[in-house]
Amino acid sequence: MIFNLFLIKEFKKYPFFFILISLTLLLGIFGIAGIGVVSEQVTSKLRQNAKELLTSDLVVSARRELLAEEDLSLSQIMARHPHRKYQVIDIYSMVKHVRTDQIRLVEIRCIEEGFPFYGHLSLKSGIFKTNGLYLSQDLSDLWGGQVGDEFKVGEKIFSNLGIVTKDTSQGLRGFSLAPRIYLPLSLVKDAGLLKEGSTGSYARHFRVPNFSQQDFLKLQQEILKALPDAAIRVTLPQESSEQTARVLGLLTDFMSLAALIGLILSLVGIFYLYQSHLISRLKDFCLFHLYGLSKKDIVLGVIGQFSIIFFSVVVGMSLLLIPIYEMVQSQLSSLIGMELATTLNLFELLKSMPFLYLLGVTILIPLLMGLLRTPMGAQLKAAKISLGTFRFYDFSPFFTILLSYSVYLSHSFKIGSLFFVSILLVLGVSTLVIKVTQIVFRKIFLRRPLNVYGLEIGLASRHLIHSGHKLTLSFLSLALGTTLISLVLQLDSLIQKEFTLDEKKPSLFLFDIQEEQLPDLLDFSRSFGVRLEGVTPLIRGRLDRVNGMKFTRVPENSTVRTREDEVESRTKNRGINLTYRAGLSPSEKLLEGEDFSSSKNENESLTFVSLEERFAKRMGLKLGDKITFDIQGVEIEGIVKNLREVKWTSFYPNFFVNLSPGAIDEAPKTFLAVLPKDFHHKKHAYQREIVRRFPNVSLIDVEELMLKLSSIFEKARQAIELISWLSLIIGLVILYGLSHDQVYRRYFDIALLKSLGLTAGQIRKQLIVEFGFLFILAASVGFLIGWLIAITIGIQIFKLSWSVDLYRMVVPAVSLSIMCLVTILVASWRAVAVRPRELLSDS
């Protein structure tokens, strides 16, 4: 019977309500589901191709060459299992295209015979072999490189044997910083590139036939035990695909959060629509109750009704997503730089549905509680039907689910909670602004005659003063949408500003400078009329003990991991690059503790240590901790004397760990250095000469790097902004619904005003004043909160400088307000055209 009453009859009687609810819900979940599906397509593709990505069954890698004893241990373990192996070293170096005389930093993949065990490299023509230099397609496009062209790599010149159009081991090409070339390891060594301390990734790949997944896991543990340095990773295909997916994961997490705003806005709309619907149905519900239906049955009926709508929407959306995905699949693939499957895996779509369903149901709880609190018998006698009141704590299940879902989507307690707090902030500020506005308006308008500032303003002010929570809902939906847009635009503005070449930033960043090359390089630079700045030694080491306790590797294969866990384990499980420096560099700021120069060394054997504050936090280190470093076999003991903040975007040589000069000065090292901005005009000539005279020294063109970073960020920003606008459009649709409903609730008021002599134009003017004020206020609040959140994130997380982009704040705020006004005018058009006859008793 309940099914009949709440579903069949209701659907027949109120088709418009159900269509509206379904559309609102569809708009809300479409963004999240769409992003979820694409993200899942990428992850599953990477999972399917895990072995091709890794190119082998197991990899032992580090950011340094294995020590002799480590190599021996590994060989002893592997000798027990029949296997094949090769080494792959990825390094960055300057490469010159001889024909065009162009030079740039390139990722060199140094390979050996047998590469790859799994997957393949396709050439424009011919077959890939590990016998010479091969150029990647993007580098070929960049330089116009052809087969047969010569390239100078290190001290040697190689002829290009082919152009690699597809490399199955390259995950997401869209996010790589430098184009790639392939060169046999022996030739790279001949070219003099692999020197002591060269920056790169050193990996030994193994193929072990007839091994089960269990065998590989056992082997992995065995190797990890034998090679205790946390900086050495032992990777299986599955972990490799997860690492690759992580790059895109961060972006999709943020996009999902932006889409979650759209969902919240649609839930605001659903709350409002259901409230109106329940009020209009209350009399019937009272009659159901009178004839024996319990309140619980009625509530269950409403939940059942919503559930049917939800599942119908999910089915409808799935059917919609298939053709949409097929349409955009090729564009998506080229954007990400990975060929995605042409068909959609809809099963994955269902994964996030329980959360979405719970969010939908819990937003209705306050209304359902109101229904349970309604004295149904008394309602039948009452002149005016009213739903029982709901209390603030009725929203707590919704907020709990929202917080959990935010964390789930962002894979981060920190980001998820920050997002949740921001939502609460917008909610709180919106409510506060509305209340304060009403109080101020009471003081300004209610003590004066209605027409003192013009009749239209008087009428609009009275509506603003006396409107209840519906006003707050309209305000909130706009404020939330604009907060999101503002956040994206302002954060982008802050980051773009940071990635702009200014006087403070260097023009070239040099690395892999060998110690013996330094005097010549300094002389060479002087002869070029420029002084090498920020010359800083780089020494490789590892953290061995903290306060006497052995520093152990953090397991990375736990199933439930937040982004913070990942960052922490990655930080802990990698080797450390150290430097020694007496004081702070210009881009560093002392946060805690004291400078080395003002510290007294009570224990001569202890070196002073300065740590970057976030590194210290992730590693769990604090002031006064005693740390033992293993610097290439030599133990150095230090005490943490200070924590400092580093402005990484300065592009000056900086390190997580700085030691006081003395203890490690003699350790094997390479040097980093920068060239100043005013050197900009001689940059290319300098680069050419460096490649000729110091072929192993690599240079990063800071301007080019910033452009590349900006373009990667721009891609991400565009994607997030697209979703943000989608959310805002949902907000506008909801606003349209709310405004439409509010105007229609004033149907009789409008008719009455017309019967009293007010023209349609005057009524529209009143609506423009009323809603215009509300929208401009909401947009201003949204943009201000968005900006505040942006600078908080910018300063706290990205360590950016404070700034405000007024253009990006005012222009969207004004255009949004205009869009909203158009929305309200469209929504109210028919209502304003009403004939006052509707007021009569027979209408």
Add this chain to the structure above:
Amino acid sequence: MIKISHLKKSYGVGESKVDVLKGVDLEIGAGETVALVGKSGSGKSTLLSLMAGLDRPDSGAIMIRGKNLNQMSEKELTLFRAQNMGIVFQQFHLISTLTALENVSLPLMILHNTEAEQKARELIDEVGLSHRSGHLPSQLSGGEGQRVALARALASGPSILFADEPSGNLDEETGERVMDLMFDLVKKTKTTLILVTHDKELAKRCSRIVMLEHGSLV
């Protein structure tokens, strides 16, 4: 004062078309009180809506104080109505966000009357609600609401007062008191009253009763 000739009005199209008024002719003199009576669907409210300029007829003419309502533009009609007519509705139709005083002063303000508030206070006083002038409609009882609506209808000093089932939403005792007030005020201001009602007793208080049946006068 009011002269109606061959007034016709229908609603709907095709097979669902209903002829509500089928050529009504009627004359009402200044200061007259006229009750329009008839069964539901007889066309009395439609006739009132056409006379009050709330709707347009299909054909025929409505002359009020020598002016043909049909020939007026929407804007002219709105102004003419504001200056010459007051309307009391069955549902009161007070603006929920305005106080009783503001509801009464509104028609005067629309006509740019510089003493709107003062005049509205006098009228509120006259209907015995000066102590409730600052209250919102939701804070007033049914009888109080209809008294405010009556004061508002008479605020601009109209020559004609249209009342559509004015006591229909009130209990008998309250309705009677409000109607007493309405007839007193109409008499005092020499306003023409055109009243639509089902209540035979109320109709009898008017100087003339006009009966409508199936869209025609009988």
